Amino acid sequence: MLLHIILNGKPITAEIEPEQTLLSVLRNDLKHTGAKQGCGVGECGACTVVLDGRAIKSCTVLAAQCEGSEVLTIEGLAKNNELHPLQRAFIDHGAIQCGYCTAGFIMTALALLQRKPNATRGEIQAAISGNLCRCTGYVQIIDAIEAYAAALGEPPAKEGL
């Protein structure tokens, strides 16, 4: 069957199987491998992408259910060879070691801050509670997200996507 989605702002058509997950379509068919498969069963968050404005675990979503939807992945963040400020914040805060979890954390944080630019540290912690990191630990990750949020709050710096 054919699937039409807006992927990182571009309309895309893909030939998919009805039972494929969104993660499988992104990685195997659309060659967008930024979203990772960790557990494949919804437990780790490595596959997190933003679907119509909400962070979701793409390994537990049927791709066919996303017909017409907007999907944002980590590939959509950098613009003109410039990292997105949230990506930059992860680097600046040492929030990455192996990097397997990073795209998932960033997509979760982006969706949160788009809804709630002034999210508190507690709200950041709650939002990422389904994202696992096995090497960096969470403090640097939360620091990075918090620093980006603080920068967002500062007028006139208004980061779009």
Next chain:
Amino acid sequence: MSEFTFCSVFSIDEALMKLAQEPGACVVAGGTDVTLRIREGRQRPGLLLDISRIAELQGIREERGYIHIGATTTLAAIASSELLAAKAPALYEAANRFADPNTRNRATIGGNIVNASPGADTPPPLCALGAEVLLRSPKGTRCLPVWEYLLGPNRTALLPGELVLGVRFKPCPHSAFIKIGLRKAMAISVETAAVALEKDENGVITACGIAFGALGPKALRAWNTEKALLNKRPSNAVLAAAVAAVGTDIQPRDGLRGTKEYRYSTAGVIFERAFLAAYHSSI
């Protein structure tokens, strides 16, 4: 070629028609359970029927003395509903302890009560609140109390060809939910307790619903515990009798997430906490 087919429907009638045409069809709401079944090869190939676009099945509303929650309402919507925070704190709290926010963005209440895992988080508060499930087939709509609708592990009274429309219950501000999980987020319940009650101006309990999750093959309504409290004004003695009654209502088993003995002793504790939270809630 895949042995699966896929179809999105946009109305309840259209969904029922498809279900009648393709008896083996699998309804998909959020897909958090169905995608796992497919991955593990436990889903019989056939039609995947997407009901997530049926507007009539979505949303939370209060109407003629009842709160209605449509089947495809997400746990995220329940966890952020001011109406439920004020009028059904037990369900609101359960939604806020469910998995993590990103899973809640997909998981639906209808999927949760059809999947009917013994440790599912919404059945205990629904049982305590005295909620009914609305089921629709081409023959018409029927309405069952949640504790009768639930039959056992992953077994419910839902018939082939039938669709869950949603749940409804009367507002109950004096209600509460306590979950024991092995960690704060992404935790399958070790056990849960939900309490919903009404009291008169003297503090006498005039109505109560108590239910446990993960302490039996399905969410259990704690009839004996309820009897121990009904028409009483809570004192230490009344509460002790109710805690003792808990042991007669539950059927815990040894499991991955706790021994039988552990569960017997903690069930009384979480019941008491939920009871006190519900009784003293000032809303």
